[in-house]
Amino acid sequence: xxxxFPLLLLSAVVFSQISAQTRSLTLKEAIALAxxxxxxxxxxxxxxxxxxxxxxxxxxxxxxxxxxxAGLPTYSRDFFEVRQDDGSVRYLSRxxxxxxxxxxxxxxxxxxxxxxxxxxxFTRFDDFDKKYSSYNGTPxxxxxxxxxxxxxxxxxxxxxxxxxxxEAQKTYKFQMEDIAQRTVLLFFSVLDxxxxxxxxxxxxxxxxxxxxxxxxxIELGTTTREKLLQIExxxxxxxxxxxxxxxxxxxxxxxFQAFLGIQDNQSIGAQIPEEGAALRIDPDQALQQxxxxxxxYIAFERQRLESTRDVEEARLSRNQATLRASLGFNGAGENVxxxxxxxxxxxxxxxxxxxxVLDWGRSKARQGIAAxxxxxxxxxxxxxxxxxxxxIVNQVNTLELLRESxxxxxxxxxxxxxxxxxxxxxxxxxxxxxxxxNIALSEKDASSRTxxxxxxxxxxxxxxxxxxxxxxxxxxxxx
Numbered sequence: 136x137x138x139x140f141p142l143l144l145l146s147a148v149v150f151s152q153i154s155a156q157t158r159s160l161t162l163k164e165a166i167a168l169a170x171x172x173x174x175x176x177x178x179x180x181x182x183x184x185x186x187x188x189x190x191x192x193x194x195x196x197x198x199x200x201x202x203x204x205a206g207l208p209t210y211s212r213d214f215f216e217v218r219q220d221d222g223s224v225r226y227l228s229r230x231x232x233x234x235x236x237x238x239x240x241x242x243x244x245x246x247x248x249x250x251x252x253x254x255x256x257f258t259r260f261d262d263f264d265k266k267y268s269s270y271n272g273t274p275x276x277x278x279x280x281x282x283x284x285x286x287x288x289x290x291x292x293x294x295x296x297x298x299x300x301x302e303a304q305k306t307y308k309f310q311m312e313d314i315a316q317r318t319v320l321l322f323f324s325v326l327d328x329x330x331x332x333x334x335x336x337x338x339x340x341x342x343x344x345x346x347x348x349x350x351x352x353i354e355l356g357t358t359t360r361e362k363l364l365q366i367e368x369x370x371x372x373x374x375x376x377x378x379x380x381x382x383x384x385x386x387x388x389x390x391f392q393a394f395l396g397i398q399d400n401q402s403i404g405a406q407i408p409e410e411g412a413a414l415r416i417d418p419d420q421a422l423q424q425x426x427x428x429x430x431x432y433i434a435f436e437r438q439r440l441e442s443t444r445d446v447e448e449a450r451l452s453r454n455q456a457t458l459r460a461s462l463g464f465n466g467a468g469e470n471v472x473x474x475x476x477x478x479x480x481x482x483x484x485x486x487x488x489x490x491x492v493l494d495w496g497r498s499k500a501r502q503g504i505a506a507x508x509x510x511x512x513x514x515x516x517x518x519x520x521x522x523x524x525x526x527i528v529n530q531v532n533t534l535e536l537l538r539e540s541x542x543x544x545x546x547x548x549x550x551x552x553x554x555x556x557x558x559x560x561x562x563x564x565x566x567x568x569x570x571x572x573n574i575a576l577s578e579k580d581a582s583s584r585t586x587x588x589x590x591x592x593x594x595x596x597x598x599x600x601x602x603x604x605x606x607x608x609x610x611x612x613x614x
Contacts, residue, residue, distance in 0.1 A: 157404035162322055162594065165395065165405070169318040170311050172396040179310040186303035193296045197289070199242045206235040230263040237273075248287030250280045254463075257474070269467065272474040276463030283456035291444040298437040305430035305605065308614050312602035319598050321391045323591040325405040328384035330587055334580050335377035341559070341576065342370045348563060362569060369573075410541050411593060414608050418528045421604050425527055428605035428613055435516045442509040449505035453498040523603075530600045537593040544586040551575075551582035 160168070170176050214226045237256035244251065257272040346366045353363055392403050426432050466474040558575035561567035601607065605614045 157402040159404040162408040183307040232261040245289035271467040278461040286451040328387040331380040339373040424604040424606040442512040544589040555579040
């Protein structure tokens, strides 16, 4: 049995006890937890709900709107002036009350930009001094307003608002993947801190074992006091390193738990993730998924429509004309029934026109600004599409390289571990110096950190690609 076996067994026991006191999460479990209960997830959900309410408000605005209007009884008691035939003035008292109520049904016409409304109105007048009451009402009145040769905002809203809703849905998925990326960073911060504690613990035990060996050699007279003091310094440094590593681990866990939304005092640990499946991602497939899933491509379409809308609005806002027509019936009398018997026709037809005679080229300048902005929007969209394509292709290539780096790091770690075990055995039988043993130890620790770093960079890159395309390459489905 190798002499280092008791040390390895001791470290395994120590870390099994530590693990038993913590809730150890896999990377996927941590991401699922963050996307379910973190503050960032709740915020993203709230933003999506707000956009859904805004879209519902828009749809409701296209439907008939029924409203009730009423004027509370207006009571008045005062004196009014009455001029007599001889030119004198006489003041008489009066006590009156007026009450009014009615309904209005309003509907926009998105196809033409006009509106139609159906209104009803009733008014009662009371003169308490004369003990007289009268009624006036419009049982029904239909009014139509139609802008002529004018900009129609409803036509464009019906095209743009659904795109905004789709954009919000895809933005929500993008934000969920952003939460996944942030989880990966914090997850590996905990994992790195755990690894530092593991390395520091093993190094401390190794140095204590080496110190015991040197003390026995002092008794045998086969070593020097100077070498023993060197080992004692290494034990002190290893103790300090372990204390610092434990402090860093506590901080990393607190940050991780805070982001996940875990409020209890349970300690959270991280399990070393798998190296990832041997995925072969086609850049063309990634680009296609991005075009289908990313909110930016819907935003590009929306921006094109908005810029075209602005050009049309600038062109049609110069001359304004409105056709207004109404048809209804009204009546009046001392009784409520007199309003309906007989009914009197009420018709109105009017056309209002506003034509600027002199605006010093302001309308033409507005049209020029809108046209220029439309071109700028087109150029910006073209550049952003190029940037997205380049970024996605680069990310696919980077992911492939990082997968290879994991393989190399794993091989390096295995070699460094074996070399250190051999160096330790040679030191124990006196065939290797402390300096050479420390070199082997440093290489072992560095290779372990390098392997963990390779895993970190791979999973960061993988979840970044998922966010960039909103596609799960492991399951082969859209997010």
